[in-house]
Amino acid sequence: xxxxxIPNPSKEVWDLIEASGVxxxxxxxxxxxSVHGIERKSFRNPWSRQSIAREIRNPDSLTLVxxxxxxxxxxxxxxxxxxxxxxGTLAVDSRFRRTKIGEKLLRQLTKDLTRxxxxxxxLEVRHSNLAAQKLYKKFGFKVSxxxxxxYSKENExxxxxSLSLKEGLQYGLV
Numbered sequence: 001x002x003x004x005x006i007p008n009p010s011k012e013v014w015d016l017i018e019a020s021g022v023x024x025x026x027x028x029x030x031x032x033x034s035v036h037g038i039e040r041k042s043f044r045n046p047w048s049r050q051s052i053a054r055e056i057r058n059p060d061s062l063t064l065v066x067x068x069x070x071x072x073x074x075x076x077x078x079x080x081x082x083x084x085x086x087x088g089t090l091a092v093d094s095r096f097r098r099t100k101i102g103e104k105l106l107r108q109l110t111k112d113l114t115r116x117x118x119x120x121x122x123l124e125v126r127h128s129n130l131a132a133q134k135l136y137k138k139f140g141f142k143v144s145x146x147x148x149x150x151y152s153k154e155n156e157x158x159x160x161x162s163l164s165l166k167e168g169l170q171y172g173l174v
Contacts, residue, residue, distance in 0.1 A: 022101065024108040027056055027063035027075060034072035035065065042091035045153060052077070055088070062112055066092070066105050074101045076109055078121075085113050087123035097131070106139050114165050121165065124150055124158035136161050 027035065032053055039046040055061040055077045062085070066074035074092035078085050087109075092101045113121060124147055125132045141161040150158035 022066060022068045022073075022104060024064050024066050024105055027065045027077075029053065029056060031065050031072055031075070032056075035075045038072070038075065038091050038093050039089065041094060043089075045151070047077075047089055061088075062109070062116070064105065064108060064112070066101050068096070068101075074105050076105055078109060078113070080113070080116055080118060083117060083119040085116075085118045085121045087121065090123075102135050103138070106135070110139070110163075110165060119165055121163045123161050125161060126151060127157045127159055133159065133161075136163075139163065140167060 032049055035052055036046075036049045039052065056063050058079075060080055062076075062078045062080055064076050065072045072093075073096045074090075076090040077088045079088060090102075090105065092105070110121070121141075122144075123136070123141070125136065127146075141163045143159050144162040145160035147158040147160055149155060
């Protein structure tokens with residue numbers, strides 16, 4: 001079944017969605033519109049639809065979506081090289097933030113990466129994005145550096161965060 005994005009759901013539709021289960025699965029081409037819609041709403045410099053499609057087909061990428069009653073509400077795109085992984089983009093639909101969707105996504109990502117014998121995970125996060133930093137720290141990510149002016153259009157630094165999956169075992173990730 002194809003997942004869909006809900007542009008302007010009614011309260012009744014949201015009540016049905018809220019009452020349903022959530023699961024994480026591999027991203028497919030059928031998810032492109034939903035994923036790209038969340039990407040555009042979540043980031044000032046969003047990835048193009050073509051870039052997302054390329055990563056779905058990339059054998060070195062791990063692409064996951066979170067579904068809630070067949071509706072895509074979050075996603076992650078991660079590159080795997082040797083024993084390291086780099087999170088390229090991760091977002092949750094703004095209507096579902098702070099509902100544990102991001103936690104479920106990160107938990108599945110780290111499990112999948114562990115199965116691929118990945119030892120370290122890296123990502124960049126805006127210096128101003130305190131909510132995301134808090135989530136990543138909850139999973140054991142640590143600030144390991146600063147990328148000056150990483151978001152050049154906004155003249156904002158990024159924090160480089162890293163996670164040792166072996167150390168992450170203590171957080172119940174894998």
